[in-house]
Amino acid sequence: MTTVSVGLMEGSPAIEVELIGTFSDAAGGRVGPGLRRLSAETVLVPDDPASCAFAVEGVTIGIGFHWERKERQTFRGALRILRRGAGLTAVNDVPLEEYVTSVISSEMSASCPPELLKAHAVISRSWLKGPSATAPASPVAPVDPGSRAEIRRWYGREAHPDFEVCADDHCQRYQGIAEAASPASAVGEAVRATEGEMLLWGGAICDARFSKCCGGLTERYGTAWDDREIPYLTSIGDGPPQPGADDPETWIRSSPSAFCNTRDLELLGRILPGFDQETRDFFRWRVEYGAEELGELVRSRLSVDLGPIVGLQPLSRGPSGRIFRLRITGERGDVVVGKELEIRRALSRSHLFSSAFVVDREAGRFVLTGAGWGHGVGLCQIGAAVMAAEGRGYREILSHYYPGTVVERG
Ligand SMILES: [Zn+2]
Ligand SMILES: [Zn+2]
Structure with a gap:
């Protein structure tokens, strides 16, 4: 059976857990049910994987995003505690199919249309086993305030030396078994119905990226990550062909x-999971800032002091309208920022919904009108849910968002 190692938390002086059922530690000792405060390296393996579980207090979800919060979460499988410089790291070793079950019900709601749950099971499995496992992060570029410096960053999965995936949006949301519990049958059924199925292109497992809402056009891979063309991560229209799709300004200002x-x-x-329902206006959205406020944001987020901002100039956009090079000009200098996630990080206390935006000046303020939620590459979760609700099957949904791919048992 394939097992996945998931990082639950890092940097804690001690980890509070509640054991549900009896576990064995590395020395063969028995650890019974109840509250435990773990402050040293250990491994706890459940005696009965089907009935044993453990709950962890204070797991942070949505790190750095607008839905960030702490939760108590319950997991199946084994718990490993590692000691690192920053404190303790908690790792959960869980069977692949259980991991997929939890991810689907954390990313989406268990009450989704079944064909959407099946589509998500296939891509969550493929994403884990596919080439994203070794996709490179950007080299760290020097920051030179006040000059024509360029900050160009993206983030890869090799940021986790101690486990394969983290439990948060950086990788895939994995929020334990509580979310999957009701109604457990729908998610469990979708995972069983697609057991072992992966998305393939040319015989190889796909890098099955996905995001919340494309905004009407999906984005190509290279806008968000390294400069490569991945044939099935190209831009497609998420619906019938629309006028204005070739002009970002027109496109983003319209509601196609x-x-x-x-x-x-x-x-x-x-x-949508409960906490995502707090977000309603994602297809088209609007935020605004004063010049000083924006300068302060850029200073705190990028550590570059440009003074009050006088201009935001999109230099390069992908086909969905997402900006991947943005010039930010202040009274004291300017900087070019990319790629899409770094732009979203620079211009918000959490993250902008997306980097597909147009900029207007109104009474000295910067007004950003934007499209979509997330990087927009690959499957659009909201669009896929609507397709499923309209009665389309998971294979049709997957071939819409990942053109040229097939679903096969891996
Ligand atoms: Zn991660
Ligand atoms: Zn979409």
């Missing part, structure tokens, strides 16, 4: 017909 352009609150209520 697309699978993910839905106002069906009943459907959104069924497909």
Whole structure:
């Protein structure tokens, strides 16, 4: 059986857990149910994997995003505690199919249409086993305030030396078994119905990226990560062909017909996890800043002091309108920022919904009108949910978002 190692938390002086059932430690000792405060390296393996579980207090989810919060979460499988310089690291070793079950019900709601859950099972499995496992992060570029410096960053999965994946949005959301519990049958059924199935292109497992809402056009891989063309991570229209799709300014200011352009609150209520339902306006959105406020944001987020901001100039955009090079000009200098996630990080206390935005000046303020939520590469979760609700099967959904791919048992 394939096992996945998931990092649950790092840098804690001690980890509070509640054991549900009896576990064995590395020395063969028995550890019974109840509250435990773990402050040293250990491995706890459940005696009965089907009934034993452990709950961890204070797991942070949505790190750095607007939905960040701490939760108590419950997991199956083994718990490993490692000691590192910054404190203790908690790692959960869990069977692949259980991991996929939890990811689907953390990323989406268990009350989603079944074909969406199946599509998500296939891509969550493929994402884990596919080439994203070794996708490179950017080299760290020097920051030279006040000159024509360029900050160009993206983030890869090799940031985790002690485990394969973290439990948060950086990798895939993995929030334990509580979310999967009701109604457990729907998610469990989707995982069983697609057991072992992966997304393949040319015989190899795909890098099955996904994001919340593309905004009407999906994005190509290289806008968010290293400069490569991945044939199935290309830009597609998320719906019928629309006028204005070739001009980002027109496109972002319009509200084109697309699978993910839905106002069906009943459907959104069924497909999004509770904390994502706090976010309603994601297909098109708007934020605004004063010049000083923006300068302060850039200073705190990028450690570059440009003074009050006088201009935001998109230099390069991908086909969905997402900016991947943005010049930020202040009274004391300017800097070019990329790629899409770094731009979103620089211009918000959490993260902007996306880097697909146009900039207007209104009474000295900067008004950003934007499209979509997330990087927009690969499957659009909201669009896929709408396709499933319209009665389309998971294979059709996957071939829409990943053109040229096939679903096969790996
Ligand atoms: Zn991660
Ligand atoms: Zn979409």
